[in-house]
Amino acid sequence: MESFAGRVAVITGAASGLGRAFANTAASLGMKLVLADVDAEGLERATDELQAGGAEVLSMVVDVRKAAHVEELADAALIRFHCVHLVFNNAGVGAGGLIWENSETDWEWVLGVNLWGVIHGVRVFTPLMLECARRDPAYDGHIVNTASMAGLLNPPAMGAYNVSKHAVVSLTETLYHDLRLVDARVAASVLCPYFVPTDIDRSGRHRPHELQHVGAPTASQQAAQALLSKAVHAGKVSAAELAAITFDAIREGRFYIYSHPQALGSVAERMQAIVQGGPPADPYAATPQMTQMLKAGLKGRG
């Protein structure tokens, strides 16, 4: 996809962080925006600011875990703009800690947003984009699913998140192959950021009431939270820079999009261990201080 002006971008998780940065970049390129988020106040703020800058914006409070919400979003987008061209299935949340200490509600929440949100986005928007392509010979579209480096590595004490993001990589690779079977004018990419300063370390702020964590956080959950906050806010690539990288990748038709390609050595080591049948490679081999921080946090365990 090479031209953006006048075309329509749908962005989930648009009130904050990467989603907000995608919205800013899309607006600066003259795109019309369909913004969705569970955070009504943040969404209103983003909408007001983008409209004040001249963008045409449709915004909707959407919980991406819910099929009906995503379907309503697509219906509203079609009524207002007739077609969509760029879809960012981006909303995501994190919950850390030793994998056996994640509660049922932790799993349900993380998989609900990170995986089911992308499933619904792909299931609802892909047929609609293929239909746009069928009607318009000049159409091209692109779906970008936000995974993570945690979709290519399995760092300790973030199991539910790792599982959700590996599933998003798998889903998006399959989407890529399936699209090639039917119509190459809708493309797909998977975004795999490493640590980028956003509010991801405060994702509990919009956690639904019925899926609240039960009881006090365990030592491992506290250690994982502290590590996440430290790593995210030490991130050297900003959300705005990553949005620019992502739009370049869309222009160039690149599938895998990275914020920190220098971290891919750990992915290569993981793949080598898989092929050679060894034990899993240490995802933090290049940054042992991360493991040390987790171990120090665990010392308080009973």
Ligand SMILES: NC(=O)c1ccc[n+]([C@@H]2O[C@H](COP(=O)([O-])OP(=O)(O)OC[C@H]3O[C@@H](n4cnc5c(N)ncnc54)[C@H](O)[C@@H]3O)[C@@H](O)[C@H]2O)c1
């Ligand atoms: N920031 C990082 O270091 C990093 C690294 C790898 C991957 N990611 C991924 O990037 C994506 C964006 O996260 P971010 O870093 O911008 O965090 P963020 O918390 O700043 O933004 C996430 C947005 O998603 C929204 N959201 C949460 N649950 C939702 C739901 N059920 N329905 C609709 N919206 C919902 C939040 O309200 C928020 O506005 C996520 O998928 C995250 O997993 C982030």
